[in-house]
Amino acid sequence: MPPFDMGRTAKQSVADIHPCGACPVRSLTVCAALEEDELSRLADIVQTMRVESHHTIFSEAEPATAMFNVTAGTVKLYKLLPDGRRQITGFLFSGDFIGLAVNDKFAYTAEAVVASSLCRFPRRQMDALMEEFPKLQRRLFSMASNELAAAQDQMLLLGRKTAKEKIASFLLSLSQRAVRRGQKDNPVLVPMSRADIADYLGLTTETVSRTFTQLKSSGVIRLMEGGKVQINDKDGLYDIAEGT
Amino acid sequence: MPPFDMGRTAKQSVADIHPCGACPVRSLTVCAALEEDELSRLADIVQTMRVESHHTIFSEAEPATAMFNVTAGTVKLYKLLPDGRRQITGFLFSGDFIGLAVNDKFAYTAEAVVASSLCRFPRRQMDALMEEFPKLQRRLFSMASNELAAAQDQMLLLGRKTAKEKIASFLLSLSQRAVRRGQKDNPVLVPMSRADIADYLGLTTETVSRTFTQLKSSGVIRLMEGGKVQINDKDGLYDIAEGT
């Protein structure tokens, strides 16, 4: 398999649709903007889909005909340089939203890290709903603002942090996001490969691996099986992340 | 004379000279969302201000009580690590908008690179106007989406590009943004210091300087006085920027 497998096209299935009103991640996402009765309007246009691990959900420069909401699993977003160098711009977990587009095109590729489920909202209909429910628009704006703040944190990380600081920041960020989703934050689940982590942090897989080993040796973390990482010293890890 | 001084006396405010309806950067910014008659509502709440070079407009973690629009000059946004390492997350020129906040706090510091003019919109009143004019909200959302796309490009640059590619990308981006503002794109004006460029690209001033020299020696650019850079070979520079 080539180094950067672009993945295969996701096959969409109209799978088991739990009604939006009973959606377990509703409070985390766009849908939280609407009341029970309005929610049915969203439910009318939503399609649920399941993507297998390593399958592409959509590709960079493709017409952005839909927005998505991750309901289970993990998704990565990335951009490529012509020679294949890759930058992962974000990892998405249940409750996270994908699909902000510029010029009606996606600015990145979205690919499942593990088998995942998503809600798919056709853009045209979503636009109409936003027209009808300004609070939906507000919600999206507020989510975009949060994403922007996260992007700026990531720029600080990429531009100015050392490998050790990057890994520490990454683990803490995963842990904090798990809390927000109401999942276990320690040990924290790290479902992505070393290569993905490297492409997210601007490192190589070897450096990621070495840095994990280093943090393990110094006792702040413990590498567990199943891609879990135990944080032994949260404050210590935080100090490392901030370079203090 | 500062690069962007349009020849007015410093004490005069922009609004005195041209009401919003005659604002030269209106089409570029939030204000483009509103019609002539609605614009007066914006004009009612706007304050114009002038900041001298190196002066801070607002600081990270400060309550975000206002949004701003740059009408002249250059502004930089940055974040700091505890030990003083700095990441500039963006440079703003006339027409650019500042002020997306998270948790009602600014996520970064804004500082004038050269003497600059801004329109200041109190957030509370702006929120009310957004309520009243959904198209204002839409406009802000679309601007946030564009910023997000730019942020992702910057992540690719920071995480995966070499120094040479970073400088080439930076020059091209400045040039393209000048076009959008209707200004001369070649030679392109580079009003910020080497240190600022370094903190924007995740490099040191020395590396920035050396890389400029290198690009100059290879003939793709020419360093001119007044902080201007002539792009001799746009295609060549583009190829360098993309690593091809």
Add this chain to the structure above:
DNA sequence: CGATATCTTGAGGAATCTCAATACTAGTGG
């Protein structure tokens, strides 16, 4: 026209990358 900041250039060093070998892990078929 000097003072001060900024920019450029040089030499050496350090963090990270590249290339390469080995160890581990998970899934597959016998």
Add this chain to the structure above:
DNA sequence: CCACTAGTATTGAGATTCCTCAAGATATCG
């Protein structure tokens, strides 16, 4: 159930880019 395979992770050694420290050149400003 176990050996086999292919992918993934770890570790090592050397190369390279970029950084650090230092000096000199240039620009800017009062």
